[in-house]
Amino acid sequence: MSEQNTQVENLRKVRFNSIWLVPLIALMVAGWMLYQNWSSQGPIITLVAANADGLEMGKTKLKSRNVDVGRVIDIRLSDDYENAIIKIRMNQGTQQMLRSDAKFWVVKPRVGKEGVSGLGTLLSGAYIDMTPGVKGRLQTDFTLLNQPPLSTENEGVRLVLSSTEGSKLDVGALVHFRGYEVGYVEKVGFDTDRGTITYRVVIRSPYDALVNSDVQFWMTPGLSFKSSASGFEVRLDSLETLISGGISFGLPQGRTAGKPVEDMTSFRLYSSKESATNNMYNEFINYVFLFDSNVSGLTPGAAVEFRGVRIGTVLDVPFSGIPMDSLTSLDTPLIPVRARIEPQRLNSLNTSGAMSLSKWNAFIDDRINNGVRATLKIGNYLNAAKVINIDFVNNPPPVRWKEFSGYKVFPTAPDAFANIESKVGGILDNLSQLPLNSTFEQLNRTMNEANETLHQLQAVSKSVAQLLNNADTQQIPTELIATINELNVTLETYQANGQIGRPLRENMVSLGRALNELQPLLRQLRENPNTLIFDTKPRGDVQPKAAR
Template identity: 75%
Template sequence: MIEENKNVENLRRVRFNSIWLVPLVAIMVAGWMLYQNWASQGPVITLIAPNAEGLEAGQTKLKARNVDVGKVIGIRLSNDYDNAIITVRMNNGTQKMLREDTKFWVVKPRIGREGVSGLGTLLSGAYIDMSPGEQGKESAEFSLLSQPPLSTKKEGVRILLQSDDSAKLNVGSLVHFRGYEVGYIEEVGFDTDSGSITYRVVVKPPYDALVSDAVQFWITPGLSFKSSVQGFEVRLDSLETFLSGGISFGLGKGRASGKPVQDLTSFRLFSSKEEANNNLYDQTIEYVFLFDSNVSGLAPGADVEFRGVRIGTVLDVPFTGISMDTLTSHDRPVIPVLARIEPQRLNAWKVSGDESLQKWQDLLDYRIAQGLRARLEIGNYLNAAKVISLDFMDNPPPIKLKEFDGYQVFPTGPDSLANIEGKVSNVLDKLADVPLKETFEQLGKTMGEANETLRQLQTVSKSVKQLLEQSETQALPANLSEVMTELNLTLESYQANGQIGRPLRENMVSLGRALNELQPLLRQLRENPNTLIFDSKPRLDVQPKAAR
């Protein structure tokens, strides 16, 4: 009984202590802080990337317009080990930015056609940048782009270009108008049906107003080297186009502006500005030129000229639209060349329609009947580039063929080198017909007769002098004496050492020496007529002898 009374008494002594409030308050504060932290956190998103180069969990930040909006909290491999799964904790209030068109990419040091970017990450490290979305539903899974997006706004005009014979350009390559940067390549594709490379080009405002249905697009190579009739041309554009190439566009010379175009209008992309300019001439007359001489140096794109003025363009050398039977059906083998006459080069843009083109056709037929012929000429002797030259010929060769494989034949004549060879051959033939032996014999007789005449004059002069010295002669009237004196002086001038006789004798001796020196040259021309054009066999260098 005594022990039970003690326990009851101890229980009555237990009372509530205020110190117990401290842990209770601490628990409540910790709970409130956990709730605040949970409530202040934004959503968790997943980024799928080929690799996680430069990213670290707990360190890499996510920014939008250089403002921190999240942080990477986890990086792992996908179940198939093909991609990296990056988990990002977004800040509170960023839910509206996470839509289907939101873009994410890694910012790090890059060297590209736009220059050097991302240098600030050398010290701070790489980070993830984002472009907030505006369309579509909210999403929590995105693909991490390997490159920054070119544009996120639907501005300007988009053009579709198709290239058949040029190398591929990269996405982001620049578009220029007279050297100004006005756009870029947004997308590159390949059309398997036509075998062409396709480009989707964006022309930014306000330059999109320059694009009309009359413009031409061509590739800007950056660095180009061209050898043509005009000589060697080296062209270097801007540094951007030098690194990756680009596209330019513009109107042709003398061409009026066209109408504005709609989005995704198709244009042809030419390989060069020259090709684009040549394509402007749509009213043409095509001919086949049959040459029986060497066509080396004549290439597609070469000039067709009339007395130095370009009136056309060579299309194909040799013309491939023929068969072997067609070639072997002629008396002499010929090389067919397809070219076209472009009247618009002479008459600006006034040539339009079949009626106007037919007038040019009739004019050419009339001039051909008058002797207009085509021949090959060397347009530039540095690179041996040739052109087709049209001009009138005296006694032109007759027209043997009027049509060739469906094309009208333009009559041709011998080229300029063949004309030179013919003229040299005629000169050599005339020299060969000259009776050199008889000429030299006759010249020798003439020189002998001249010497005899001089001796006779000398004898007469001595006789006259003796006559004048006689006393009877001195007794003649003064006038007669003066006449005899002048006659004596005249005869002395014709002597071998006189003022007239000495130059005459020297000239005759020089003429004889020159004819003797000319004999080896004439003998060489008779044996080898082409010496005037081609060098003779080179002489071996003299080998010095060793000292004794």
């Protein structure tokens, strides 16, 4: 009993001490801080990158429009060691930014064709920038872009261009419409099945309304130099296209706008505007031209003209589609050239009453029967570029072939230079057939006979003088003496040193010397007829001089 009373008294002696409130308050504050920190944190996202260059765990920030929205908390390698895995703790209230169309990239100093960017990170260090997502579902796994996106605008239209010719363009190359920037190249790829380079381009709004089903796209190099039958052409575009090239598009002349296009519509990308123009004619008639003259200077893409008006395009020089055994079976060696007649160059592309191809075939066949022939003509004498000229010919050669190896044959005639050469050759042949040796011998005999005649005239003149000095002769009437004196004066002019005899003798000597000097010239013209037109000595190549 006494023990129980003792315990009760001890319990009554226990009192509450105020110092115990300090750890209790500290525990409550720590709990509140933990709760605040937990409640203020956003989700953790994962970025997959090729490398983590310039990023540091715990220091690198994530920004959007230059506002901090997160921080890197972990950087490690992927399980296959191929990529870097970057963990980022987002701030509270940023969950709606993490949609599937959000983009992330590293901001650091860059120097490229777009200019210099990211200089501010030289002191602060690299950071990750992002474009908030607005479409798609919420997610936490993203891919870090290797370079900043070209545009954050999603409005416009995306197209796929395929090219089989020309040089490759880079991402960021500009797209122009009549010289005005309207878009850019977003992605470059290669189609292994078709062997073509593919470009995904973005045409920004409102310029996407300029794109329709009938537009054509072509490359616009910054600096181009072209030599053709039309002459020499040097073109310099803007500084941006000079560095990286570009793409232009437009509606062909004479064609109305087509239907609007949807995203990812495919178009062909041509190497030049001229190539795009030549390929817009979808109705044509293929011919094979068999030329028996030199086709040097005739290149694919050259014009087929009728009296200076272009009506077609040369396709292959020479045409390799014809078997060589078919050519060797001909009487004379010929060079095949494939070209096409494009009636749409004469008809409007949108004219409903234009002649059909069948009518054009019949029309051309009728003109061929009436003497239309094809010849080679020099379109530019500076570079010797040639074109195919179609026109009526006097006394046209007969049509020998209607069809050859499955292609219709357009009859040809010798070109103008071939006619000149044949005429010069005929003249030289006629000159070579002249009896020059017998002519020279006859001329020498004539000159000898003339000398003898002059000597005889001199002797007669002396005899007349003696006769006049004779006393008996002086008794002749005065009129007869005057007549004899005039005859004597006339005879003296025909002497070797007389007014007529001397020039005649000098002219005969000069003629003989000129004929002797003419023999080497005639021999050279007979051996090389083309010396009348071209130089006999080939011009040497210009040797470039070294820079000082």
